[in-house]
Amino acid sequence: MGKLKVALYWAASCGGCEIAQLMIGEKLLKLVEVADIVFWPVAIDVKYKDVEAMPAKSIDVCLFNGGIRNSEQEHMAKMLREKSKVMISYGACAHEGGVPGLANLHNRERIFQTVYFDTVSTDNKDKVVPQPKCQVPEGELNIPVFYDSVQTLHHTVDVDYTIPGCPPEERTTWLALEALITGKLPPKGTVITHNAKAVCDDCARRKGEKRVRAFYRTWQKVPEPETCLLEQGFLCAGIATRGGCGAPCPAANMPCTGCYGPVEGVTDQGAHFLGAVASIIDSKDPDEIKKIVDTIPDPVGTFYRYSLPDSLLRRARIK
């Protein structure tokens, strides 16, 4: 069997997925033994034209990270899908939109207004806004079209597998790569992790009955080191988040923020988290319940930190 041809690409993401791929460390050398990397802009000098010239399905596996935020990313996703036998959605942004997906609370106009006009250091008396087509003295320049919404990769093209996380932990990346190398691939559509149950299943903190009368912000008190953070009133998303990461955030005394996405069988992670939180509020008095709920001032950022574009609503309606 010839070497596997692998492509790695990034769309609307931060580069953390690339660093996560490098995190497999010495196992990289093992990967290079069995695979040729045919496209990876962060590390090798292959250009778009080279990819365009590749025959259909000539790439064995494409690891695609980042959401779809503009026309170029959509184009690259479609092109790489056509060239690749297996398309893997890598990381929270491709999987669910990720943190940049919070931009779906706004639209292009509002974002441009803030970035190019309202930010305090911007000096834009001439009211200039970047244009997809722009005439400069020497000719025309083009940049991609910025869309109103962030879309996930699976909303844009057919995806075979998902590796979740922001970014995926090293063990998760390797679990998937090993499956690829050995050819022992799970059924199409699988979200590849060590644990399809909740992060709580990975978490070493002691769990008891969850009854909460007040929620705390992380800056308001120092958590007790041994017990479940949610029981202490911190909004830990572990209860509604797929495990397999090893629960590193609660181990560092900070709540899980949900980056591995929903647990198996759940579509809307935020609704699941919200439901779980509602069920542990220890009161039957509507006024008291309202007071307790008011201690959650940013529900979207808390419950849908990574998953707004993949939620049932997908985006805010802008009047």
Added chain:
Amino acid sequence: MNKITIDPITRLEGHAKIEIFLDDKGEVANSYFQVPELRGFERFCEGRLAEDMPQITQRICGVCPEAHHIASAKTLDAVFHVDPPSVAKKLRELFYSAFFVTDHTTHFYILGGPDFVIGPEAPVAERNIIGVIGKVGMELAGAVIRTRMRNHRIIHLLGGRAVHPVFGLPGGVSKGLNEEERKEVEEIARDAVEFGKLSLKVFDDIVLKNKAYVDLILSDAYTQKTYYMGLVDDKNRTNFYDGKVRVVDPDGKEFAKFSAQDYLDHVAEHVEPWTYIKFPFLKKIGWKGFIPGRESGIYQCTPLSRLNAANGMATPLAQEAYEKFYSTLGGKPVHHTLATHWARLVELMYAAERLLELARDPEITNPNFRTIPTAVPTEGVGVVEAPRGTLFHHYLTDEKGIIKKANLIVATVNNAAAINISVNKAAKGLIKAGQPVTEGLLNKIEMAWRPYDPCFGCATHSLPGQAPMEVVIRDHHGKVVDRFSQHLKR
């Protein structure tokens, strides 16, 4: 007019493209370095909990999340009017030093280094980290991988995760070091110091002892005079975690020195219609277009700029390397963009030495690493030096600590205008009418931006997000006559 496009540019973090226009004689008329994406962080940070900002803003850049995380935690100290305990500041700086070691290592050996270690016009298939391993040998390659992994281990130990850490809070950190962990950190730091020395020697052997490379560094195509910015301590020595922002003019004289909270008196951002990135400039001089020199408000903040903006380094081996740097290159300030790679190694040396100092600090295992804020949150600015330049975070909140406004001037963005000038100058110096435009020549044009180690993840925080690269050549009618991209042949 003919146009050359390099798309995507490669060996960087993020997405960008270069367009070069040729006039009717075939000479370069102008070049544009375009950033094709934006994500809009400043907008969607509005409404978020202030204490979530270290974790949200680091998603601007997964290559330097530590920089955003720490800048944001410092901004929260200011917003919540809380002074973290001394050990908390030291833990943040220790974490940050480990980050500088791994990040500068990544750039020198994986992103920028291949141009020197392998050669600017070497076959494309070799001009990458694998080629570097072939040239420098498995032993050094192993040290590169080990240094990266082990310093990420420190980041993991303190930050909770190796990428996108979670420990930053207003008033301190969520996690400290116990004695066993401290010993491990000290051992990693000792190795990092050795690795720093080794890397300076590698530069000496491969670059400085090769006259062709030295001539390339000193050549006019890669020389440009601008203002230089960098964070300094109370003795005007380079500091990454804290201090004042110092700006020197093209002659190396102090032009400004200011605290983070005064940044709006000194820096503003210009907008162009052909790219999503904004162009910061020195407000007191003003935006004069894409021109270098004293009359233009364009500045750089890179390892080279930080050395130019400082009077020295705070640790002995780095100071020694700093002195050699300037004595070899003819005194301060140095205007040779390619010397930035060397300056990066001087900083790597400093980061490693500072890491070791902090690992040996008797206070570092003190478990009192958090002060709970009690004041009503309002507004604050925080600054750090990211590997790619000075990084400003500025938040305004309501009385509950909900973000009302956020402003971010991100490391790479500071250099956006300087990168444009550098690329244009290299293109004009290297492309000659009637001579073939080869892939190696185009890579030499890319070498004009690579020293800045631009991170377009960072650059595009405000918009849709991407940056590999292509060069398009157009004739004087704007028609595309050629398009170049680098090919990996197998």
